[in-house]
Amino acid sequence: MSVEPQVIDETAAGTTVFVYEAPVRIWHWLNALSIGILAVTGYLIASPLPSVAGEASDNFLMGYIRFTHFAAAYVFAIAFLARIYWALVGNHHAKQLFILPLTDKEWWCGMVQELQWYLFLVKQPRKYVGHNPLAHLFMFFGITLGGIFMITTGFALYGEGAQEGHWSHTLFTNWVIPLLGQSQDVHTWHHMVAWSIVWFIILHVYAALREDIMSRQTMVSAIVSGTRTFRD
16 A cells, blocks of 8 residues: 655655654654563563572562563553554554555555565565555554553553552453453463564564665664655
8 A cells, every 4th residue: 555655855865755753753762662671571570580688678679670561561551542543643654553455456466575575586675655565564463463462461460460449450350361261371471472572573673674775765764764765
């Protein structure tokens, strides 16, 4: 799916178009920071550090780790809600993360072509102002659906500790835990999807750097400045 790009500069270096509005760029980096913190603290919660010396009352290490995890979760969830709002009022590229054009034949053809490009079976990639179809698909499942699942299961577990009467228990715990089985099942799914998101982030960074170098279009700087330059 494509739209008419907003060309803002044409020089010998290439054509520069505007892609990502400021709220999308801020959300991206805030998301990256919160996911990084959540991944590290979540790992430590699942695999705690060895006991520290001294009286238990003098140490609050795991407490601080859990607090940091919960704080980052709040940031992630609130930023996600803000991102949904901006998808409604922002430009076409702000909406792309939440919609898959499954009935668009051109999008599916682009998906096949991108797979061939990433497998080094074709010499030249297609040019996309926003996400290419393959990146679009992975972003939708990795960030949109993955984010929703992690927020839902995370606050369900948080509400379990906060107990009945807390908003998180009312909104999430009461139905998420019974839906998935029991508390340990929710922990397991939360943990497994968290690792899936970590692998997605690794692939995302690799793909962005690879495209920046090989496809002759700016990828990394686009999420900083909001503009993309096509060098050919």
